[in-house]
Amino acid sequence: MLDMYVFKHLMKFELKIRLKMQNGILAILGENGFGKTTTLKAIAGLIKPDEGYINLDNAVIFNSKSNINLPPQRRNIGYVFQELALFPHMSIYENIAFGLKVKGYPAVKIKKEVNNLIQTFELEDFRFYLPSEISGGQQQRVALARALVVKPELLLLDEPFSAQDPESKRKMRDEIKIILNKISIPTILVTHDFQDAITLAERVCTVTKDKECHILHDMTPHITENDFLSAKHDFQGKAEAVFSNSTT
């Protein structure tokens, strides 16, 4: 369903990602600064890779050779940002309804769909609150609901629990897992947290550093195609030992 190869020259290193995934939840596990966010933004269309291709459900959404670069508006990919990026001046209801209003849906339909999500995500008591007036966990659910309301073909989660303390992180991880299982939309989760990856994802692929570049670039992570190796889950092992057999 998602088949991509992208190359982008970044300030500190070159990003090279080859990824294939079917349905389900895939976690990309890697240390901070290896280009996780860049990868997700490339998939969502928020940044343009230097070269490569991205195919989603057999449709070409990016291809440098044939000069195809669908804007993010036409990709139908849900994106939950690391810092959530909720619209601070809009209520919880308005945040979730945004994607439907953009599409020009009739008010009755918007109300129905948004209320359904508000119920699913247990946000009934906060619909008129501003994002700044609710807890981090609730904000998390709003961000997820806002991304899901437009029924995306693919969901991207960027470090979903990075701002949380360990206790609420564990709780939210369980909540999000239930929701993700319920909605069954193909999801890519990027994280540096081993527990996040193995709890939420069915498949985990990891990014390791290229040794040569490691030395050359002074700890700068470097992704190459070879980093995506095939292997079985190894939950006892270290992060580097976890590979997915669904990625190439």
Place this chain on the structure above:
Amino acid sequence: MKLFAAIYTIAGVIVAVFIFFPIVSVVINAFHAPPALLLSHDTVAAIKLSLITATVSTLIIFILGTPLAYYLARNDSAFSRALDLLLGLEMVLPPAVAGIALLAAFGRTGILGRYLAVFGITLPFTTAAVVIAQTFVALPLYVNPVRAGYASINRNLEGAAFTLGASELYTFLKISFPLARNATLAGAIMSWSRAMGEFGATIMFAGNFVGRTQTMPLAVYSALQVSFNKAMVVAAVLILISFVILIAFGAISKRNSKRSDLNA
């Protein structure tokens, strides 16, 4: 430590006296002037003209300056750097030089003015020239704070809107513009007050004709030639307007800090 405390206290007192007394002197003098002066035909005309031209200038600045500020906040190109340089130059240019420059460009024999003359359009010494002079000098005072306002908005908010299907214009109208609302208001107030106070460029490019181009600062200058009291009355009205601006500004910054408390 004590010595330094003494230094900054003394400096504070000197500055306070330096600002306070001239302003109070104008107000006291104005109170002693016969009220009829305030209602004289040319004073009323100057007040009216100033309020209208400054407001029209600010509207033009808002319409041109808002997309410009957004562009400058979001782009780093040769063109944006050139624009930035021009705005900086405009900011430091002495107003009289700005007036002469406008005359050189839009005057009857000016580089652009001669082509406008072909269509029968003459700008210098008209009310339009007042608006042009005010717009010219006040534009950077709007663009700079508004640009900073847009630059401070998390770009992922716009990215989130894009992934939800919103066009760039829709995103600007629903996300970026409302979030830069306070900066926009601050910029508008700053450029409006600069336009209200404009003197040098106006007198050079628009002249000093009662009812047509004589704004309040020009009226103060003209009144001083004939009657000290009359100059005081017009000046006092300008001080009153400045005071109202100051209160509005204070109210906005108070609301700003309240909002940022809320968003923290």
